[in-house]
Amino acid sequence: MEIRIGSRDELPQLARQVLAFAERQNKKVLFFYGELGAGKTTLIQHLCRVLGSQDLVSSPTFSLINEYAYRDEKGREQIICHMDLYRLKSLAEALDIGLEEYLAAGHWCFVEWPQLIEPLLSDEEVLKVSIEEEGTSVRKIVLL
């Protein structure tokens, strides 16, 4: 699926579409592709808002994994994992920080710079979200 947005105002709507698409396919792990500054973290901020988290969503480049809390429709506390694997150098490192446990725990997992861990999951388990720039404010979002 392809979606084009022309301004930041369309982000909440885009976030709802992405989550609905993921839920239809029964996927909770999302990989984000796009260059530095394309808007990966910004989109993830909106996804967390739509899920109902009030936590501050910030870039996990240094911390590697951020967790945010939200309540599901039954009022139970759930967590969202936000990862940024840019500074990892090998798959072994990813496993060493316990990344596999996070992916398998059934949480929503939003992963930036996921290239290194692609071998861990099959296409049926992951929704790939790529953000491409078309001009300064237009973004093409491709869901695979």
Place this chain on the structure above:
Amino acid sequence: MSIYLLAIESSCDDTSAAVIRDGEVLSNVTAGQEEHRAYGGVVPEVASRAHFQQIIPVVDLALERASVKKEQLSALAFTRGPGLLGSLLVGVTFAKAMALSLRIPLIEVHHLQAHVLAHFAEEPKPSFPFLCLTVSGGHTQMVLVRAPLDMEVLGQTLDDAAGEAFDKAGRMMGLPYPAGPEIDRLARQGTARFSFPEPKIRGLDFSFSGVKTAIRYFLRDETAKNPNFIEENLADIAASVQERIVSILLSKIKRAARETAISEIAIAGGVSANSGLRKALQREGEKRGWQVYIPRLEYCTDNAAMIGIAAYYKYLAGEFCGQDVSPEVRWAL
């Protein structure tokens, strides 16, 4: 009788141990940094294993340098969070086991509270209340400090941390990780003649993602005109990037000082090492009559001495924790 504390820090990349006597740092040993440098940056796998391998030698060395025997210790302090779960677990588990074997109490410490209290490791110490801007790779926070254990976060970053902004700008310029120190070095040889927009963020919160995007488009457009633009103007680009990041930090400090009418101003965290930030803060302080406090680098980056200092205040306040304590990955100050 003196109070002896052993403090352990393992929240992210460095394993560190320190011995504190009555609030005075006797030793502060941080391992792993050499190893990281050899690998071209902070490598989590190395860090995570290194915590495990280094914690005992680091603790031994801290006790030895302080000339303190473990039987003399009054309590054991450790970083409970926030941080990376795997890294925190090593420190928390070690502290619990050692406290149990010595039959002494445990003190949990909040990593960001400790960064602020690093100012009390040495003279001159700020007087209360003071403002502290904690800036590092993972954090950017403006904190109002009323007393050692009474702090309020007035503002924080909504996206990237200041250290991250330096690093990401460096990445776009083709600099190796971590790029902060390299930008600082280059900036001293350059002129800040390129201008990037200052984000309009209300209140005392920070945002660096707009600047990141502006730098990116600027470099893209200039490289389209001249493929060698980055190499030919590296020092000037670095100076411009640094000036903008520092000016964002400084404008929030000015605002916080104005709103709280506080003129005791401190900075903490790894980015306090940035010479542009230090100079700008000193200059602004002289102009406005602020007392400015910048800790030595050893106490700016992650270290156990600051954990020990924070723990000393908690010891005096009788704030101990039980053996059932576990790491707190997300933990608001």
